[in-house]
Amino acid sequence: MRRPNFLLFVTDQQRADQLGCYGDPVRSTPHIDQLAAEGCRFDDFHVATPICQPNRASLMTGRLPSAHGVQMNGRELSFGERTFVQTLRDAGYRTALVGKSHLQNITALPPVWPAAGQRQAHDAQQRFPGVYGQEVGQRWQDDPAFELALPYYGFDSVCLTIGHGDEQQGHWRRWLHQQTADAEQLIGPQNAIPTPDSRLARLRQAWRTRVPEALYPTRYIAERTCDALANCAADAQPFFIQCSFPDPHHPFTPPGRYWDQYRPQDMQLPASFHAPLIDPPPAIEWLRQARLRQPQAQPGYGAFACDAHEAREAIALNHGSMACIDDAVGRVLALLSQLGLADNTVVLFTSDHGELLGERGLMFKGGLHYQALTRVPFIWRDTAEQRNATHAGAASGMTCQALAQTTDIAATVLARAGLPPTHGMHGRSLLGLMAGTDSAVREHLLIEEESQRQDFGLSTRLRLLTLRNQRHRLTIYDGQPWGEFYDLQEDPLELHNRWHDPSAQALRNELALQMAKASLAARDTSPYPTASA
Numbered sequence: 369m370r371r372p373n374f375l376l377f378v379t380d381q382q383r384a385d386q387l388g389c390y391g392d393p394v395r396s397t398p399h400i401d402q403l404a405a406e407g408c409r410f411d412d413f414h415v416a417t418p419i420c421q422p423n424r425a426s427l428m429t430g431r432l433p434s435a436h437g438v439q440m441n442g443r444e445l446s447f448g449e450r451t452f453v454q455t456l457r458d459a460g461y462r463t464a465l466v467g468k469s470h471l472q473n474i475t476a477l478p479p480v481w482p483a484a485g486q487r488q489a490h491d492a493q494q495r496f497p498g499v500y501g502q503e504v505g506q507r508w509q510d511d512p513a514f515e516l517a518l519p520y521y522g523f524d525s526v527c528l529t530i531g532h533g534d535e536q537q538g539h540w541r542r543w544l545h546q547q548t549a550d551a552e553q554l555i556g557p558q559n560a561i562p563t564p565d566s567r568l569a570r571l572r573q574a575w576r577t578r579v580p581e582a583l584y585p586t587r588y589i590a591e592r593t594c595d596a597l598a599n600c601a602a603d604a605q606p607f608f609i610q611c612s613f614p615d616p617h618h619p620f621t622p623p624g625r626y627w628d629q630y631r632p633q634d635m636q637l638p639a640s641f642h643a644p645l646i647d648p649p650p651a652i653e654w655l656r657q658a659r660l661r662q663p664q665a666q667p668g669y670g671a672f673a674c675d676a677h678e679a680r681e682a683i684a685l686n687h688g689s690m691a692c693i694d695d696a697v698g699r700v701l702a703l704l705s706q707l708g709l710a711d712n713t714v715v716l717f718t719s720d721h722g723e724l725l726g727e728r729g730l731m732f733k734g735g736l737h738y739q740a741l742t743r744v745p746f747i748w749r750d751t752a753e754q755r756n757a758t759h760a761g762a763a764s765g766m767t768c769q770a771l772a773q774t775t776d777i778a779a780t781v782l783a784r785a786g787l788p789p790t791h792g793m794h795g796r797s798l799l800g801l802m803a804g805t806d807s808a809v810r811e812h813l814l815i816e817e818e819s820q821r822q823d824f825g826l827s828t829r830l831r832l833l834t835l836r837n838q839r840h841r842l843t844i845y846d847g848q849p850w851g852e853f854y855d856l857q858e859d860p861l862e863l864h865n866r867w868h869d870p871s872a873q874a875l876r877n878e879l880a881l882q883m884a885k886a887s888l889a890a891r892d893t894s895p896y897p898t899a900s901a
Contacts, residue, residue, distance in 0.1 A: 371606040372752060373713040374456075374781055375597075375704065377697055378427070378610065379690075380420065380468065380532070381617040381733065383722035384413070384745045386690055394630065396691040399698035400747070403717060407749025408766040408802050412838060416774045417817050418721040418733055418741040423774055424470050427718075428453065428521060430778030430793035432816055435892040437493070439818040442479070444472040445521065447498030450790050452778035453608060454522030459787055462605045464596045465523040467589040467612035472503040474530050480820040481829045505530045505537035512542065523610075527592045529585050532614050533621040534577040539592075540585050547583055554578040557619075571681040572666045574620040581624035581692070586613055590696035594703045601707040608781075611700060615689040616723070618668075618732065622688035630687040632680035638726045638740075639861055641679065645728065646864040649845075649852055651735060651824040652728060658825075670734040670823060671724060679726030686725060710751060714784060717747040718777065735823045737834045737843050737852070738862055742815055746772065748802065750784070770801050770808045771838055792894025812837040814886050835883035842879040853879070 388395035389404035390411075416426035417433050425431075425438040428451040433439045436449050457463045479487065499517045501507065508514055508530065520526050528538040534555050544551045553559055560575035581587060593611040600607040615622075622629075645652065651671075659665065659673035666672055674682075697717075704710045722741040724730040733741050775795030782789055783797035800806030812835055819830040831846035841862070843852040853867045853876050866872040 370712055371461075371786065372750070372784055373600070373606050373709060374608040374785075375700070375713050375715045376608070376610045376777075376781075377700075377715070377717045378468070378612040379616065379693060379719040380614050381721060381723040382690070382719035382744065383725070383740050384411075384743045386616070386686065387745055389747075390745060393636065394687050396630070396687045397694040399694045399701060400717060403697070403701070403715060403749050404747045405765050406751070407715070407747055407764065408768055410746040410748075410768045410770075410772050410798075412769055413718075413744060413746040413772045414742045414774070414813060414815060414836065415721045415744055417815060418737065419817060420720045421470050421473075422816075423720050425449070427774050427777055428471065430775050430790065430795035431892075432775065432794050432814060432890055433818075434816055435792065435794065435890070439816065440820055442473060442477075442820055444500050446496045447521075448496030451522045452782055452790070453610075454519075455782060455787060455790060456608050456785060457519065457522045457524065459785065460605060461785070462600055462603065462607040463519070463523045463609075464525045464527075464600075464607070465520070465610045465612065466527045466593045466596060467529050467585075467610075468614045469503060469520070469526065469528060469612070471521055472500055474503050474505050476501065476504050476506065481822070503528070503530055503538075508537045508541070525596070527589075527596075529589065529614055532617045533619040534579045534584065534623070535619075536585050536614060540588050543588060544579075544583055554580075554583075571620070571678045571685075573618040573668070574681065574685055576627050577621040577623050579621075579623055581626070584623040584692070586615055586623075586689075586692050586696050589613055590699045593700050597700070597703055597707060597709065601709060606785075611697075613693050613696070615693060616686050617689075618682075620682065620685035620689065622685055622692050626688035626692040627685070628688075629691055630684040632677070632684045635680045635683040635687075637676055637679055637683075638728075640727050640863060641676065641729055643728075643861065643863050647868055648728075648865055649736070649850060652730075654824045655730060667732075669732070670821065671730050671732050671736060673729055674726065674731045675729075676726075678731065679729075682731060683725055686723070712752050714752075714781075715747075715749040716777065716781075717745060718774070719744045735817070735819060735830045735832065737815055737817070737832065737841065742834070742836075744774070746777070748780075748798070750802075766802065768798075768801050769838075770798075770806075771810055771813055771836070772798055772801070773810075773813045776809065790894075791896060792892060794890055812882060812886060814883070814890055833883065833887070835879055835886060837879075840875070840879060842876065842883060844880075844883070 384390045389401040421441040422433040422438045425445045529540045530537040557575040656673045727740040779789045779795040780798045796809040815834040823830045834843040841854045854862045
């Protein structure tokens with residue numbers, strides 16, 4: 369029996385409910401929706417952390433951030449960590465990455481916390497040997513000949529994009545210069561096409577790019593993925609290809625027709641936008657007061673309070689970015705079929721993390737674990753397994769309600785490839801769920817987050833931990849007397865924080881004990897110990 373191929377699509381700042389197959393009323397993603405209709409859609413799938421770089425590292429290793437060491441953006445994945453792609457490569461798979469990697473730093477900025485005068489001379493951990501700083505955008509800009517040292521975390525070949533919007537670096541920027549002599553005059557807000565209709569009177573991290581659709585990074589990533597598929601078509605080796613889009617993400621710069629494909633006035637605000645909150649975490653009020661103090665302030669990173677006009681603009685542009693991505697996914701899937709590879713290729717779709725997009729009157733992300741930020745799509749289409757009488761695969765159009773997480777992707781891919789999981793993985797194979805032989809792989813999951821910054825006016829950087837089961841969410845904040853506790857069955861929008869509710873204290877304490885036990889169970893077990901004397 370032939371070993372299966374794998375094609376993994378990853379988007380960036382995308383919540384699950386931004387897809388039609390997850391209930392989005394705009395339905396701007398017909399190709400991705402069709403993928404779900406032909407495979408299995410996971411409805412209660414969450415990230416390991418709602419931040420790009422650490423969650424990417426969790427996807428690659430199957431481990432929580434506290435184990436692999438990339439707890440926040442700005443820490444690079446150690447070459448001492450084994451990725452599941454490396455395991456596939458060692459087993460004879462051809463491996464390729466196209467688009468965003470973000471396993472290493474994309475800037476060379478010094479640490480934000482602690483302040484320079486408070487830092488120790490040495491870190492407790494030393495770097496595992498290897499070349500770091502390979503994804504720093506400035507490095508690619510300054511040295512036109514710079515290339516990654518391959519293999520890169522298990523990838524034989526990498527076609528890299530770095531950053532977001534139309535200002536990305538890496539292989540795309542070099543390619544753009546080869547396509548047009550005025551490449552730099554197409555990029556960035558300073559070169560944007562004017563929008564005299566004042567459509568973006570308030571939203572500032574958005575501009576109408578001059579980069580044409582055919583030259584935009586999303587199309588480039590799709591075309592290079594098609595090239596990788598074509599190269600693999602005549603090869604007897606199985607392959608794993610990751611097609612990774614840096615959109616949707618601020619700045620919002622969907623190209624060409626995607627810019628005004630959706631009108632802000634047609635967009636629905638989230639149900640929680642105007643909803644009253646009961647005992648919300650102090651962070652919410654701090655963000656709202658910060659916006660009142662500085663009405664024009666919109667940070668480049670971190671959550672901020674927005675108004676309805678800004679939220680609608682962002683939602684409309686976000687749909688434009690998703691429509692652009694959906695067309696790119698459709699292009700890749702069409703070639704997969706044309707090459708005769710679809711029947712033996714498992715196709716996966718997921719994202720880095722979510723985006724507030726107006727939830728509770730907030731935008732972006734950071735320091736909060738609402739479903740808008742932690743719940744992401746996960747779709748698995750396995751045509752060969754569905755037809756294989758020996759293995760009961762996921763039925764076409766199946767929906768899985770079991771609790772699952774980004775860390776499970778690595779274990780599931782390895783299991784489908786007939787390979788054992790890596791010792792120290794926290795993720796678990798989801799194949800049994802899709803086959804109907806398992807009802808659940810876990811009762812609860814942990815979501816971790818650490819920030820470099822002193823968010824929400826706190827005196828120290830933010831660190832938080834969430835325990836989530838199918839009914840409740842409990843979140844604690846390091847060093848803070850407050851936290852969050854929600855009954856998701858009675859309060860699916862997470863509007864009533866019961867942290868201080870006397871009637872909820874016994875259950876809160878029980879879940880706190882479960883969190884402590886789950887944290888103990890998630891302690892790193894790798895490497896194996898030597899035998900006792």
